[in-house]
Amino acid sequence: DAGVTQSPTHLIKTRGQQVTLRCSPKSGHDTVSWYQQALGQGPQFIFQYYEEEERQRGNFPDRFSGHQFPNYSSELNVNALLLGDSALYLCASGWRGPGGTKNIQYFGAGTRLSVL
Amino acid sequence: AQTVTQSQPEMSVQEAETVTLSCTYDTSENNYYLFWYKQPPSRQMILVIRQEAYKQQNATENRFSVNFQKAAKSFSLKISDSQLGDTAMYFCAFGGAQKLVFGQGTRLTINP
Numbered sequence: 548d549a550g551v552t553q554s555p556t557h558l559i560k561t562r563g564q565q566v567t568l569r570c571s572p573k574s575g576h577d578t579v580s581w582y583q584q585a586l587g588q589g590p591q592f593i594f595q596y597y598e599e600e601e602r603q604r605g606n607f608p609d610r611f612s613g614h615q616f617p618n619y620s621s622e623l624n625v626n627a628l629l630l631g632d633s634a635l636y637l638c639a640s641g642w643r644g645p646g647g648t649k650n651i652q653y654f655g656a657g658t659r660l661s662v663l
Numbered sequence: 664a665q666t667v668t669q670s671q672p673e674m675s676v677q678e679a680e681t682v683t684l685s686c687t688y689d690t691s692e693n694n695y696y697l698f699w700y701k702q703p704p705s706r707q708m709i710l711v712i713r714q715e716a717y718k719q720q721n722a723t724e725n726r727f728s729v730n731f732q733k734a735a736k737s738f739s740l741k742i743s744d745s746q747l748g749d750t751a752m753y754f755c756a757f758g759g760a761q762k763l764v765f766g767q768g769t770r771l772t773i774n775p
Contacts, residue, residue, distance in 0.1 A: 588767060603761050650713070655707070
């Protein structure tokens, strides 16, 4: 049973570019959440996708957008990259449907984004 | 808004000792969940233990246990018989299925 997988593991971009990060949830999960973790900080919630719609959003600008596909996988897109967007981006999956344990999120190993 | 505070940026103990990590939180909600996650250098955030706020009994998972004081909004993690593999960043988190709010973390080092 594969856990949460993220790709790529590392990414280097320059200011102003756009980036797409990918996440495949744990088998059986239907929600995907994205978090930004700056160096030495705790993760900050960006948004959550469920049933292919953004359900909840944290305090992040519209440059951060996402998508969830019918197979529950998800993408995080960041436009007009700033130096301050350099961080570890974590994806977490969970289950909101009937049954199961609904209040646990399982994390991937993250994508390290460096903006130069 | 919910906030989570971890007042110990770093801790260090000898192998086999017991260590307690502190966490306080602030919320106006009555039903919620609290979590401790471990993040080793591999970066993977691993769930250590979970506590449901409506349960008075403290959660335990093998060598890991919590002291949940709802009125005081305190949620500490105790690691018994610490092992070298316990070396990691530990994050306290509030929330559940939708959004997790994390503390700043405690860097725990277990020395041989």
